[in-house]
Structure formats: structure tokens, C-alpha cells
Amino acid sequence: MAMFELHPQLLADTLLLGKFDLSWVLLHRDANYPWCILVPAREDVREIHHLDTEDQYALIRESSHLAEVMTDLFAPKKMNLAALGNRVPQLHLHHVARFENDAAWPNPIWGAVPALDYQAADLAHRVAKLRGALVGEGFQAAV
Amino acid sequence: MAMFELHPQLLADTLLLGKFDLSWVLLHRDANYPWCILVPAREDVREIHHLDTEDQYALIRESSHLAEVMTDLFAPKKMNLAALGNRVPQLHLHHVARFENDAAWPNPIWGAVPALDYQAADLAHRVAKLRGALVGEGFQAAV
Numbered sequence: 001m002a003m004f005e006l007h008p009q010l011l012a013d014t015l016l017l018g019k020f021d022l023s024w025v026l027l028h029r030d031a032n033y034p035w036c037i038l039v040p041a042r043e044d045v046r047e048i049h050h051l052d053t054e055d056q057y058a059l060i061r062e063s064s065h066l067a068e069v070m071t072d073l074f075a076p077k078k079m080n081l082a083a084l085g086n087r088v089p090q091l092h093l094h095h096v097a098r099f100e101n102d103a104a105w106p107n108p109i110w111g112a113v114p115a116l117d118y119q120a121a122d123l124a125h126r127v128a129k130l131r132g133a134l135v136g137e138g139f140q141a142a143v
Numbered sequence: 144m145a146m147f148e149l150h151p152q153l154l155a156d157t158l159l160l161g162k163f164d165l166s167w168v169l170l171h172r173d174a175n176y177p178w179c180i181l182v183p184a185r186e187d188v189r190e191i192h193h194l195d196t197e198d199q200y201a202l203i204r205e206s207s208h209l210a211e212v213m214t215d216l217f218a219p220k221k222m223n224l225a226a227l228g229n230r231v232p233q234l235h236l237h238h239v240a241r242f243e244n245d246a247a248w249p250n251p252i253w254g255a256v257p258a259l260d261y262q263a264a265d266l267a268h269r270v271a272k273l274r275g276a277l278v279g280e281g282f283q284a285a286v
Contacts, residue, residue: 047222049207049214060203064192071192078232079190082225086241086249089221098229106229110251 004041007090015123017130021138022058023093025066027127030115032104034074034097034126036066045091048083062137063093069133070097080108147184150233158266160273164281165201166236168209170270173258175247177217177240177269179209188234191226205280206236212276213240223251 014026014037028035040059067079076097083093096109104112131141157169157180171178183202210222219240226236239252247255274284
């Protein structure tokens with residue numbers, strides 16, 4: 001049986017926070033926004049409606065849990081959720097904490113401004129906070 | 144008890160196709176893309192994670208049903224789903240059928256190109272097709 005593997009573009013753009021029962025939880029390396037991505041660990045799935053009903057329910061539970069954790073940690077004005085996948089075909093669900101003073105507000109973030117690198121200490125701090133807060137939905141932190 | 148009402152911006156930008164058990168189903172008046180919007184008929188809800196679990200399950204069932212119907216009718220390259228709401232605070236979930244020759248591909252549609260009016264006959268045809276195909280999840284066509 002083939003192991004589930006991340007699409008190379010997601011592997012390049014993100015850092016693995018850990019895994020829920022269904023989905024891998026990634027942090028995008030763009031420091032412009034607190035930006036996490038859920039990837040259901042199912043091979044060859046491109047659309048949410050291709051998941052079976054139980055996986056759809058797990059996905060929305062995990063998504064809402066992640067959105068709540070990000071809201072608690074970052075106190076955004078709005079969460080932006082999106083499953084686009086025009087460039088990266090592996091099903092992935094963006095979760096972006098948005099603020100009225102962020103680089104793209106009130107527009108969607110995709111293509112708005114160039115990605116910004118984290119300072120190493122800021123990235124380590126954000127990863128540690130998220131891994132510590134993401135308790136539930138079977139979350140296992142990556143090590 | 145107050146009746147559920149659409150946000151004025153959604154009312155202006157869309158046409159009501161009908162109602163699922165939880166969500167109203169709208170067609171956006173921008174002819175650039177087959178573009179439907181689900182609005183859960185719950186007052187003062189801005190985020191998916193503010194819905195209770197049963198409503199979250201209903202939303203993902205209705206969303207997947209709508210995405211399947213749009214895929215059957217329009218045969219897109221990719222469905223784009225998004226809950227943004229930076230400008231319109233009422234929770235709404237975009238469903239956009241995307242094609243490699245559409246006006247914004249492969250970028251997200253928001254802000255990409257100006258909205259395009261439908262020809263009246265094309266709009267009537269699209270509405271009739273969608274209303275006819277959206278059987279299930281308690282769908283009741285608007286009249």
C-alpha cells in the first residue's frame with residue numbers, strides 16, 4: 001500500500017505541525033498571515049465532494065477546530081477558508097487569519113503580495129504555540 | 144422571532160435558486176463563471192466554526208451536493224470553494240466552477256476581472272438547469 005505523500009509544492013511551501021485523524025496540518029511559510037492548511041490524507045482526492053461522508057464530517061470538524069484554535073491564538077477580524085487547487089491538485093483547505101491591517105485586507109490573499117520569510121525565532125515560536133494549542137481531533141504533533 | 148434575511152450585498156449580487164434544509168442557494172449574477180453561493184439560514188453567524196456540529200454536517204453535505212451538481216452540469220476543470228467574508232459579514236460559501244479558459248484561471252476569481260452581465264436568456268436557462276438538477280438535501284426551488 002502506497003504511503004500518503006504531500007504534493008511537492010505543499011512540501012516546499014509549508015512546515016508540518018502534526019496530524020489529525022484525517023488531515024495533516026501544515027503551517028505556510030509566508031509570514032504575512034497566520035496561515036494553516038489541512039490536507040486530508042487520502043490519495044488522489046482533488047475535491048471535497050470526492051471524500052466519503054464520514055471523511056467530509058471529519059474534515060469539517062478538524063477545520064472548525066483549527067479555525068477555533070487560530071481564533072483563540074491570533075484574534076483575527078475574520079477567518080478565510082478556501083479549497084482552490086487550480087495549481088496544486090492535491091486536495092487542501094486553506095485557513096488564514098485575517099486582520100484589517102494585514103498586507104492584503106480586505107482582498108483574498110492569493111497573489112496579493114509576495115511571500116514574506118519568517119524570522120527563525122518567530123517561526124519557531126508560532127509552530128510551538130500552534131502545536132501546543134491543537135489538542136483534539138486526534139492531533140499528534142510532528143516532531 | 145426575526146425572519147432570516149440575506150445581507151443586502153448578497154441580495155444585490157445574486158438570484159435565489161432555492162433552499163436546502165439549512166442553506167439558501169444563490170446564483171451570482173457574474174456571467175464570467177458558473178458561481179453559486181450557500182448561505183446557512185442562521186442569524187448572526189460569521190464563521191463556519193460558529194455553527195453547531197449538526198449544522199456543520201448539513202453545510203458540508205449541501206456543499207458537496209451543490210459541487211456535484213455543478214460538476215455534472217458544467218464539467219469544470221476544478222471547483223473552487225471559499226468562505227471569505229472580509230467585506231460581507233454574513234456567512235456565505237462560494238462554489239465556483241473553474242475552467243482553463245476562464246477569465247481568471249488559474250488565479251482565484253475575486254477581484255480578477257470586472258463582473259460580466261448575463262444575457263437574459265442565458266441567465267434564465269442557467270437558473271432553470273440548476274433548479275432542475277438541485278434535487279436532494281431538502282431542496283425547494285424558489286418560484
